[in-house]
Amino acid sequence: MKKTDVAIVGGSAAGLTAALTARRHYPNKKILLVRKEKLVPIPCGIPYIFGTVGSPDKNLMPDTPLQKNNVDFMIDEVVEIDREKRSLKTEGGEEIVYDKLVVATGSLPMVPPVPGFDKENVFPVFKDVERLSVMQQKMNTSKKVVVIGGGFIGVEMSDEMNKSGDLEVTICELLPHCLQLAFDPEICEEAEKLLAERGVKILSNQKVISVEGNKKATGVKLSDGKVLEADMVVVGIGTVANVSLAEKAGLRMGPTGSIWVDRTLRTSDENIFACGDCAEKFSFFGGKPSKLKLASIACSEARIAGANLFGAQRESVGTIGVFSSAIGDHSFAVAGMSESFAKQQGYDVIIGTAEGPNRHPGGMPGTANQKVKLIFEKRTKVLIGSQMAGDWAVGELINVASACIQHKMTIDDIACFQMGTHPALTASPVVYQFVNAAESALLAMS
Amino acid sequence: MKKTDVAIVGGSAAGLTAALTARRHYPNKKILLVRKEKLVPIPCGIPYIFGTVGSPDKNLMPDTPLQKNNVDFMIDEVVEIDREKRSLKTEGGEEIVYDKLVVATGSLPMVPPVPGFDKENVFPVFKDVERLSVMQQKMNTSKKVVVIGGGFIGVEMSDEMNKSGDLEVTICELLPHCLQLAFDPEICEEAEKLLAERGVKILSNQKVISVEGNKKATGVKLSDGKVLEADMVVVGIGTVANVSLAEKAGLRMGPTGSIWVDRTLRTSDENIFACGDCAEKFSFFGGKPSKLKLASIACSEARIAGANLFGAQRESVGTIGVFSSAIGDHSFAVAGMSESFAKQQGYDVIIGTAEGPNRHPGGMPGTANQKVKLIFEKRTKVLIGSQMAGDWAVGELINVASACIQHKMTIDDIACFQMGTHPALTASPVVYQFVNAAESALLAMS
Numbered sequence: 001m002k003k004t005d006v007a008i009v010g011g012s013a014a015g016l017t018a019a020l021t022a023r024r025h026y027p028n029k030k031i032l033l034v035r036k037e038k039l040v041p042i043p044c045g046i047p048y049i050f051g052t053v054g055s056p057d058k059n060l061m062p063d064t065p066l067q068k069n070n071v072d073f074m075i076d077e078v079v080e081i082d083r084e085k086r087s088l089k090t091e092g093g094e095e096i097v098y099d100k101l102v103v104a105t106g107s108l109p110m111v112p113p114v115p116g117f118d119k120e121n122v123f124p125v126f127k128d129v130e131r132l133s134v135m136q137q138k139m140n141t142s143k144k145v146v147v148i149g150g151g152f153i154g155v156e157m158s159d160e161m162n163k164s165g166d167l168e169v170t171i172c173e174l175l176p177h178c179l180q181l182a183f184d185p186e187i188c189e190e191a192e193k194l195l196a197e198r199g200v201k202i203l204s205n206q207k208v209i210s211v212e213g214n215k216k217a218t219g220v221k222l223s224d225g226k227v228l229e230a231d232m233v234v235v236g237i238g239t240v241a242n243v244s245l246a247e248k249a250g251l252r253m254g255p256t257g258s259i260w261v262d263r264t265l266r267t268s269d270e271n272i273f274a275c276g277d278c279a280e281k282f283s284f285f286g287g288k289p290s291k292l293k294l295a296s297i298a299c300s301e302a303r304i305a306g307a308n309l310f311g312a313q314r315e316s317v318g319t320i321g322v323f324s325s326a327i328g329d330h331s332f333a334v335a336g337m338s339e340s341f342a343k344q345q346g347y348d349v350i351i352g353t354a355e356g357p358n359r360h361p362g363g364m365p366g367t368a369n370q371k372v373k374l375i376f377e378k379r380t381k382v383l384i385g386s387q388m389a390g391d392w393a394v395g396e397l398i399n400v401a402s403a404c405i406q407h408k409m410t411i412d413d414i415a416c417f418q419m420g421t422h423p424a425l426t427a428s429p430v431v432y433q434f435v436n437a438a439e440s441a442l443l444a445m446s
Numbered sequence: 447m448k449k450t451d452v453a454i455v456g457g458s459a460a461g462l463t464a465a466l467t468a469r470r471h472y473p474n475k476k477i478l479l480v481r482k483e484k485l486v487p488i489p490c491g492i493p494y495i496f497g498t499v500g501s502p503d504k505n506l507m508p509d510t511p512l513q514k515n516n517v518d519f520m521i522d523e524v525v526e527i528d529r530e531k532r533s534l535k536t537e538g539g540e541e542i543v544y545d546k547l548v549v550a551t552g553s554l555p556m557v558p559p560v561p562g563f564d565k566e567n568v569f570p571v572f573k574d575v576e577r578l579s580v581m582q583q584k585m586n587t588s589k590k591v592v593v594i595g596g597g598f599i600g601v602e603m604s605d606e607m608n609k610s611g612d613l614e615v616t617i618c619e620l621l622p623h624c625l626q627l628a629f630d631p632e633i634c635e636e637a638e639k640l641l642a643e644r645g646v647k648i649l650s651n652q653k654v655i656s657v658e659g660n661k662k663a664t665g666v667k668l669s670d671g672k673v674l675e676a677d678m679v680v681v682g683i684g685t686v687a688n689v690s691l692a693e694k695a696g697l698r699m700g701p702t703g704s705i706w707v708d709r710t711l712r713t714s715d716e717n718i719f720a721c722g723d724c725a726e727k728f729s730f731f732g733g734k735p736s737k738l739k740l741a742s743i744a745c746s747e748a749r750i751a752g753a754n755l756f757g758a759q760r761e762s763v764g765t766i767g768v769f770s771s772a773i774g775d776h777s778f779a780v781a782g783m784s785e786s787f788a789k790q791q792g793y794d795v796i797i798g799t800a801e802g803p804n805r806h807p808g809g810m811p812g813t814a815n816q817k818v819k820l821i822f823e824k825r826t827k828v829l830i831g832s833q834m835a836g837d838w839a840v841g842e843l844i845n846v847a848s849a850c851i852q853h854k855m856t857i858d859d860i861a862c863f864q865m866g867t868h869p870a871l872t873a874s875p876v877v878y879q880f881v882n883a884a885e886s887a888l889l890a891m892s
Binding site for chain 1: 459462463466467470471488490491494498499500504505506507511741742743744745746749750753759760762763765766768769770771772777779780781806807809810811838839840841842843844845846848849850852853855858861862863864865866867868869870871872874875876878881885886888889
């Protein structure tokens with residue numbers, strides 16, 4: 001039997017960050033992280049295994065931060081939480097007695113009950129090095145890949161697989177556009193155009209009826225009766241919280257089926273916290289349940305949970321939802337609600353947009369077009385969302401939007417925003433799209 | 447005689463932005479911009495003329511935004527403001543009657559009363575295409591250049607001139623470090639090391655006594671008696687507000703010798719506004735007079751002045767001071783107060799730092815080290831400054847810091863900040879330096 005002050009179950013983004021945060025805030029506590037994976041893939045890096053990075057073993061979360069920060073860890077699977085005894089039982093027969101527990105068991109790929117999804121060569125994207133290796137080997141001998149789902153994972157996987165060799169990659173998306181849950185149509189269309197130019201085929205408005213073949217997948221049958229040939233099928237249609245351990249322990253579940261937590265990330269058991277993909281989330285906008293699952297959200301939550309273990313210090317303000325993606329030299333990013341989503345949620349919105357070069361003068365290297373769209377709530381003029389397309393710079397510019405959303409900055413606040421600019425790094429201060437989009441929203445109001 | 451609702455004197459960043467802002471806010475007003483330059487250089491782009499961009503005519507502010515936005519403009523020099531008649535007289539003999547006036551006459555390079563500064567081949571950096579062309583021609587035939595002043599302009603000019611050909615470039619800086627008014631020593635040293643590696647010589651703690659030579663400069667004499675040979679001397683030691691027109695008109699001047707304005711950017715004459723380098727500024731921190739002059743500040747002020755012409759709508763919160771620079775692939779950025787400056791100002795500070803790769807996994811193209819330093823006021827834990835070094839991404843990441851400073855975010859706010867991350871664009875959410883620097887500040891408090 002082991003004894004620890006803090007036990008953490010799960011070693012991906014949430015578990016690791018919770019451990020490091022706990023260490024910072026509680027320098028004298030004994031902290032033990034238990035994870036079932038020997039090697040942990042960097043979750044956001046998974047698509048890049050198939051092209052840019054080259055293999056699963058080049059996309060691993062390092063163990064050095066745990067070692068350097070005096071966090072013990074063991075590779076074993078926790079199979080039971082005994083809440084009364086405050087102890088964990090592992091697959092390997094170990095018992096671990098804890099004072100505080102953090103559940104960070106993450107998520108599993110969603111696999112809908114479609115006939116044939118259990119065939120060989122159908123690959124839901126598991127965060128598992130061995131499965132990813134098998135998948136990569138299969139890719140190397142495939143000619144035709146069908147990717148089911150045109151969200152971020154599907155789009156990034158498709159682009160990387162497409163650029164990695166002589167493969168025909170086709171995305172099947174149920175909705176009218178790829179990335180449609182994050183972006184408004186104009187940005188989706190820009191991304192789709194880029195993907196198409198790079199050689200990825202996109203079939204939207206397509207429901208998958210079945211995966212064809214005997215033991216092995218040979219094709220994907222669509223609702224219009226068409227069958228797409230495939231040596232390999234990738235399933236990237238979303239994830240579901242991995243809550244079996246928590247459910248078995250009788251922890252309360254939330255409205256989306258994830259582990260219920262309060263704003264301090266504490267579960268229904270006062271000695272157990274949960275964070276990351278397995279934890280229930282609420283939206284920053286109106287407090288509704290949110291199904292967003294992102295490594296960045298997981299880390300923010302872990303920094304709250306880790307700090308609160310022995311006394312509440314931090315509270316979640318709800319999930320804003322900030323993410324970015326890249327297709328070649330083009331990047332796309334979103335923070336908060338899209339225009340479409342905000343309208344669906346009943347918001348009366350004012351839209352501002354601005355577009356122009358991302359450098360000054362235009363002769364500076366890397367000059368490209370940058371688009372910024374801002375979504376404001378009409379009555380209060382408060383920023384509730386932003387969408388961006390441009391070069392790599394939008395990867396951090398979207399975080400400016402996130403800060404402004406979190407602080408409920410208004411159209412006028414943003415119009416007077418004090419940004420730093422530089423010829424080689426940003427748009428000119430006259431053109432600066434983030435600010436001018438706010439000015440253009442004022443025009444839209446009048 | 448011309449009549450206009452709004453007259454704007456000056457056509458650089460502040461004048462242009464004030465015109466465009468006035469147009470947005472007052473669609474039916476007649477707006478006339480008067481500037482003395484036929485061609486206006488992009489101010490921040492000036493150093494890049496001498497290397498990357500190649501010539502002054504590739505670094506011009508376009509007139510198309512004025513034309514597209516129905517702003518009249520004329521090339522002429524305003525020589526007098528008759529406040530009683532609300533009219534301007536120009537060099538060309540024109541009289542312009544205005545209802546509201548914006549003075550955006552900018553700044554002039556500071557030229558200290560050092561013997562020999564009036565010699566041929568001594569070049570203060572004027573924002574003037576002709577002078578810049580002469581300067582560039584001289585550079586093309588020079589072997590040895592001495593740059594007096596190691597601030598942003600001096601550093602950027604030196605690096606660009608150095609990379610443009612077979613030139614020996616030496617910076618003479620009065621203070622112990624280049625860039626010392628913006629950065630703390632550790633960042634200055636990093637920049638100096640880079641400059642040295644690229645071939646720029648730096649002499650710090652050096653007071654210039656005189657420029658040697660007869661009619662033409664041949665060298666720069668330092669306080670230790672040493673004389674540096676030079677075919678060409680560049681003077682980049684700062685700028686002074688260009689206020690002669692405003693002074694002659696009897697407008698009140700502020701404590702730093704710039705045009706006094708209230709927080710709405712209105713001068714002592716209720717029908718006259720001033721913005722940009724010619725306007726007096728106060729610091730966001732404590733409201734003290736601020737001598738910072740940046741195109742980005744000018745544009746923020748112009749967006750306030752332009753909106754307020756016919757009714758106050760916006761107020762300045764004071765100058766935060768956000769700027770960035772690049773030396774090769776390395777970038778440096780600052781927002782708010784440095785640690786040294788804050789301490790000089792009597793602040794009790796807490797410092798947080800974090801450092802790590804700017805991509806995830808490290809195999810992603812462009813992986814480099816990124817450093818973030820955060821400066822917090824100890825008692826309130828409010829962010830008052832940030833310094834960064836890394837790749838291009840710090841050009842926008844510093845604007846995240848600016849938003850957080852403006853909204854007085856605390857250590858805990860930033861530790862829980864919801865950033866978007868992506869393998870190709872940012873650090874991992876576990877490593878994200880901006881957030882981890884806040885966490886490290888907490889350690890420093892305990």
